[in-house]
Amino acid sequence: MPSVRDRNESAWLLPNDGSRTNHGLRRDMRRFADNDEIDMVIVGCGAGGSVMAQRLARAGWRVAALDAGPFWDPDTDWVSDEAGSHGLYWTEPRVIAGSDPVPMGSNNSGRGVGGSMIHYAGYTPRFHPSDFATYTNDGVGADWPLDYEDLRPYYTALEQELPVAGEHWPWGDPHGYPYRPHPVGGNGEIFLRGADKLGITAKVGPVAIANGRFGNRPHCIYRGFCLQGCKVNAKASPLVTHIPDALARGAEIRANAMVTQVVTDQHTGRALGVLYLRDGREHFQRARMVAVAGYSIETPRLLLNSASSRFPDGLCNDFDQVGRYLMVQGAPQTAGRFDAEVRMYKSPPPEVSSEAFYETDPARDYKRGFAIQTVSPLPITWAEHVAAQGHWGAALREYMSDYVHWSCLGSLCEFLALPDNRVTLAEEKDAHGLPVAQFSYSQCDNDRALAKAAQSVMEDILHAAGADEVITIQRYAHLVGGARMAADERHGVVDANCRSFAVPNLYITDGSALPTQGSANPALTIMAVAARAADHLTGTG
């Protein structure tokens, strides 16, 4: 494989003078006219859309990627502050329902160029080979129309492009990482100590923060505000890993452009382009192909809002698959109290993880499993953890004054893909008069058993490390699914190459295409699926 720089020059296109944005590259960006029929218009500049834009631009395609949010400048737009980072999240109206509704906003919804990877922790594990055949192996979830081997070269390539730091990884398909693991802080130290006492294998990484300088991206300064956007350019997000190279190769990134509809020809059934709102006006970008990458809520919403006489129930929804099988990882978070000071805020929240409980254990009464990782909540998110115990008033304030003594672990539980966990259109309309998404979510028995088991392992680890008390909050983490890939149109929306079954020139290249979620943070897999789809499109796969 050619060197990283020969494949993706992003890190070398950023400034090396202490500022974080190459303003010249943005100023001189190629710009397409709305009536110019470009090769591909991409909806959303997150993990999936940005990789697609970079790969297609490299292959000489004329491509524009539209994003509803801003084109961030870390120097002026981001702060070392939780409350002040509200603008990083998708906070347009949404309705949540079901017996176990999933709160949106800061936890799982990104906004602007870079998408949710602007505020993700930075964990980039691969999926395990078993994730691609959970139905065959365990009778739960679904089988993918591709397998791990199909994604492996893309995992390897992207781990070099981000790049990822970590110890040799013994789980799933064992593999190494291009950068050595980061030093651990107090929270990582506690996790490693407790796991060691119990004989549970835990490893440092995998974290998409180079351990050392990478191109013109500086070394991490361990400031602890990874979830508020990296002001250092050390943590990987498409804004620094793929967008600069895409721009240099002639892609247009059109920020503050909210796509409202994919328009199709009623006779041929082909996509013609997208309607979008920008500067208070409606525009129509013509394109030979369309790739939707708006993530698991907005992608299904856009398809449903793109109904027409040919697709009366929503675009690509002839078989009632759009919006279904939307998954969210169960993410109970357990904290332990130590007399020593842990000060968990003094390192990146992603430090140490264990996938020792990832696979189905025949001795247990549940299928599939969970991962455990350090999480290091800052004061506002820590207050949520404390308040969840029922404390308020003086008791809440006293607990909060004890912050430096707490260590915190989080788990990612593989909650199963279920047909009724889905996005539909609500009666409620947004500021543009478009129906908002209603996301209905309910857990099944297997989900509850997993969350219980994960909590119990985290409590054991913290006790083994010396905690005298432990407290837990029930939470959710990442979203995937909602327009999944499948073997045929009766079971999903797109094929293994992310091409929709219903519209031959429409692709879905984001997390919504994933049929299962494993217990892994999804960013790397979303990028890998998009990179593979791009290779298929450019004929280089």
Added chain:
Amino acid sequence: MTARATGRFPGFDVLSQAQHWDQVTTDLITARTGPQPAPRFFTDGEQAAAAALLNQLTGQCDEPLGVPVMEMVDARLAAGETDGWHYADMPEDGQAWRETLGYLDQDAHDRCGSGFAGAAGHDQAAIIQAVQDAKEWHGMPGPRVWSLWTRYACTAVYSHPDAWSEMGFPGPAYPRGYKNAGVGKLEPFEVQDARPAEDPVGDDG
């Protein structure tokens, strides 16, 4: 009881380190410590009830931290800076705040013949506790009302540097970062807890 939260980090003052922060962050944080704009979202009656509720929830009644929680919540609601989502069985956040503040006044009138803000501290606390314990409250799901109130209250109070000083958290860390991470390790500007064995879980806290 609040006294147990104060004085654990003697001499530690987050704002004394502000010269080490980037300008964008400094401007944002220092604005929180100055005079706040007059409320624009809550009506006069709602302001009084909201201030009383938020001070109760964040433990500021006996020994105020001086965090203008009501003004900070009002500013968010006035600017529409909500999280966007709402439960299908709850109104959107702004409307939910108005309705629940009205119900608090109603409960206070029933209990002690005054508005919520005019009720004695122990009456306010009892009314609030009843909401936390309720499955349903004035036709709304109790836990979701509780979640709404505590989310906004905690986001406001724990974005304030005086609250950070009380918990030993240094706040912004760019461009300086941290050099001494690890259990029991301190930066030169951090202050050790003077009462490290005071575990809030292990006693009646």
